Amino acid sequence: MNYLRSPFWSALVLAGSALFSTLxxxxxxxxxxxxxxxxxxxxxxxKAAQARLEQEFAKREKELVDLxxxxxxxxEKFxxxxxxxxxxxxxxxxxxxLEQDREFQRKRREFQEDLTARKNEELQQVIDRANKVVKQVAESEKYDVILQEAVYINPRLDITDKVLKVLNAANGK
Known part of the structure; x- marks a missing residue:
């Protein structure tokens, strides 16, 4: 029997070829x-979004602190x-x-809800812009995959500086 022509060897050669082509x-x-x-x-x-939020909510925050x-x-007087x-x-x-405390708690809760909603709006705009820039960098530099979260990443794969440079340049215009 010719062992080189057996189905076992054929399968082994095929698997080896597939492995090397995948590598x-x-x-x-x-x-x-x-x-x-x-x-x-x-x-x-x-940074601009954070500044807008601080400006937008500063007055309400001060009122809450004063209240x-x-x-x-x-x-304490009581x-x-x-x-x-x-x-x-x-x-x-x-x-x-008790009524004043209830009113204070209500206002504080509304403030937090409004602030959280606005933060999410602003964050979504930043994410949308950043994703467009990431896609732009990926296409222009021929990346196959861009990851945004990882347990470990080799620093040589980090393109954050490139994305920041393009993103900040786009915002400067």
Whole structure:
């Protein structure tokens, strides 16, 4: 029997050929990595979005801080004066403090919800711009795959600086 012509050897040769052709293709794949956290910290569009949010919400935040300080002052005053108040006065002041605290908590919750919604809007715009730039860099430099999250990445695959440069240049125009 000719062992070189047996089905076993034919399958083995075919598997070996497939393995080597896969390895040859794998060597030709160009992979890049983009650190999205750095984009959100360092991109001019992200910094501008943060500045817009701070400006937009500064007044409401100050009002909340003032309201919280006022509530704290009233509560401390009540604690000092409580022993000298009549039962009805004490109950009325406690009720007033509870209502003010409830109102403060409501306003704070609304503030957080509004801020979170606006942050998400701004973040989505930054993400959209960044993704367009990543795609542009990938196409112009012939990348096959660009990853945005990884447990480990070799620094030579990191193209974040290139993306930031293009993204910031686009924002400068």
């Amino acid at each position: 040859a293709v794998a060597e030709e794949v160009k992979i890049g990595f983009v650190n999205t956290e750095r984009l959100f910290r360092e991109a001019n569009s992200a 919280g300080n006022s509530l704290k002052t009233l509560s 604690e000092r004066e409580a022993p000298t108040l009549s039962e009805s006065q004490r109950a009325a002041r406690q009720k007033q403090l």
